[in-house]
Amino acid sequence: MQSLMYISIIFGSAICWFVILYAVFVTKPTAENEHLEVRIAPVFKPNPIISEVNCSAYLNEESSEALAYTPIPLIDPPDLSMKCEDIHGRQTFVNETYPREADFPIGFVRIVYKDYLFQESELATNFNKNNTYCYVLDSSASSKFQYQIRQLAKCFPQLIVPERTFDMKSNGSNVALAQLECLKLMMDRQWRYVMFLENYDIMIKTNQELIKILELFGGVDDSGAFHDVPPQVATAFENSKNKVLAISQGTISRLTIDRIFHTMQFVKALNSTVRELESEFLINVLTNNTLLDIDTYNGKKCIDRTSATKFVKWNYGQECPSQRFHNHVCILTLIDLLSLKSAYDFTAHKVEPSYDYGAIGCWHEYMFNKQHVIGNHYVNYTFYDHLPALRWRRLQAIGRTTKFGC
Incomplete structure (x- = not known):
């Protein structure tokens, strides 16, 4: 009988400890009430072609x-x-809002033309x-x-697809008009920053990380259009009449x-004199702001210095594991993922699903779990705080912008 009593005490203690540990590690308090609420973490849905890939091993240093x-x-x-x-059966779209996110919506403008999945x-x-x-x-999109992109937009009120399509060239022609078309349709929405993305860009900072960084920016633009561009590419770019690459690297x-x-009623002016103003818009508004006459950070002075928007590997002096290039840019593959984990940039350019979706799928799983499951959103504020734009802002606060230097 005494043995049964001891067993009962031990078993009861084990149950108590289980309940305590469950409450500590599996539940969380809500802002609306004081009781603990169980949170079931969302699950990432990989594409079937990579369901057997051991992504965690590939992302292990x-x-x-x-x-x-x-x-x-x-x-x-x-x-x-x-x-x-x-x-929704193919993907997991999480509707949960985390701390800070409700008060800091972000806008994204993406040029798309291929690879729907x-x-x-x-x-x-x-x-x-x-x-x-x-x-x-x-307009080159099939x-x-x-049809697929427009159908996708019907499933999410957060997604806008302009009726108009644009004949965008590799030299950047019509990119400004296309992106401005999106901005016009976004003006009645709430967002505090907008990021400009290309078809094959991937995000490498979670939404929570972005918010922490952009809160630090405090309204300053990140528009280092030519950061890390090799001299061979920069020279050709400067000689081009269409310098419209700039906007695709901006967080404004x-x-x-x-x-x-x-x-400035700039859109009306742009539509009336497209050829003359397209280049001026991108260079002056995003890196110089002379057209707007705003007392703001003059990125053109620091055009060759660090920005944070986009990670790019060029084919001049940088290792490219895939040995595949498009317009001098290295196509990222799975070996590059470790570099992305430690990068300070917001996005990476560029991936190619028809060459390596395994890298993309593994990165998506990593990003999804980081945002929704692991919750590790550490930000190295020191790096961003030393960006030219933020140093300029500190001088602006004390009326000493004339002392600014890159």
Whole structure:
């Protein structure tokens, strides 16, 4: 009998400890009440072609498995269902809002023209219900791709797709008009910064990390258009009449965009003299601001210095594991993921699903879990605090911007 009593006490103690540990590690208090609420972490849904890939091993600094990795291509299937329930069946779109996110919505303008499943997964991985996403279509996109993007937008009120398409060239022609079309449609939405992305860009900072960094920016724009561009590319770029690469590397504040639209009525002017103003808009507004006459950071002075918006590997003096290039830019593959983990940039350019979706899928899983499961959003504020734009802002606060130097 005494033995049974001891067993009962031990068993009861074990149950108590289990309840305590469960409450500490699995539940969390809510802001609305004092009781503890169980949170079931969302689950990332990988594309079936990479369901057997050991992504965690490839993202481990101490693992050598990435050296033996073979790229896994992905081609969109011809019979992909575009019903909303099937889109949600393929991806996990999390509707949960985390601390800080409700008060700091972000806008995203992305030029798209190809690889629908990649676009769908990239959106799902970084989706936040408080943000606004505008996808502007290149007229070169197939009718099927255009249909898919427009159907995707019908499933999410956060997603905007302009009716108009744009004939965008590799030299940047019409990029400004396309992105401004998105901005016009976004002006009645709430967002504090807008990021400009290209078709094959991927986010490498979570939404929570972005907010922490942009709070530090405090309204300052990040528009280092030519950061890390090799001299060979920069020279050709400077000689070009279409210097429109600049906007695709920008993270611009709502204040700047509002002044473009409302103070200068710039869109009306741009549409009337497109060829003359397109280049001026991108260089002056985003890196110089002479057209707006705003007392703000003059990025053109520091055009060759550090910015934070985009990670790019050029084919001049930088290792490219894939040995694949497009317009002098290295196509990122799985071996590059470790570099992205430690990068300070907001986005990376560029990936290629038809060459290696394995790298993309593994990165999406990593980003999804970091945002929704692991919750590690450490930010090295020192790096960002030393960016030219933020140093300029500190001088502005004390009326000493004339002392600014890159």
